[in-house]
Amino acid sequence: MLLSVTKARTSLVAALTAAAIAAVPAAPALAWGDKEQGFVAGVATAVIVDELLKQGRMAREARRAPRTVYVEPRSTYEPAYRSTSVYATPAAKAFQSYSLSERKAIQRNLRAWGYYRGGIDGAFGPGTYNAVTAYARDEGQSASLRSTSGAYGVYDGLLF
Known part of the structure; x- marks a missing residue:
């Protein structure tokens, strides 16, 4: 912003x-x-x-300027580390539905804004996943990545 x-x-x-x-x-x-x-x-x-x-x-x-982040307390126990692959996340599924040129444009914009350091290849991997989650966190949209439709919103914000 x-x-x-x-x-x-x-x-x-x-x-x-x-x-x-x-x-x-x-x-x-x-x-x-x-x-x-x-x-x-x-x-x-x-x-x-x-x-x-x-x-x-x-x-x-x-x-x-320091960023203040409020973390909502959890009412139930959830392990801090989940073994879910980044390729099975809603963010990955939404990313793969874009054309190759759109995926490369998303990576270029993430790189231009300092979130992505990998190659512009249009492939979704840990580097792209970390960049997208960092961007969404900074934009206040980290909860959007929990669903495919929310991930489309984050990617459309990067494209348009």
Whole structure:
């Protein structure tokens, strides 16, 4: 979520900068001397650089912020380790139903966001499973991976 907000903010700053640059030639440039034009260009540059530095600081702080996770207490005993194969999970079944190009796109997006480190081959294995579960956990959708329909929602979020 933070990544999309940062991208949107950067796009907004870029659009405002482009609009400001486009509006400058429409101003009465002949009435301004070289010093006045240089001053305005300097102020615009300072504002843009300040905003970019501020966004960089905010992104670093967001990465350093500790995450608080509440774990619901279990009413019955469940072993901490289950011997279920990752290939038999609902996430695997949903992943295999996509086309090869869509599976590769899911892996590319997971890699771009720092969750996946394996090869982009479209195959579902432990690396893809760990990346998908980490992504779903960070997006607050870890419960969605318990069903095939929920896994489709997570994958569609990665594709679209």
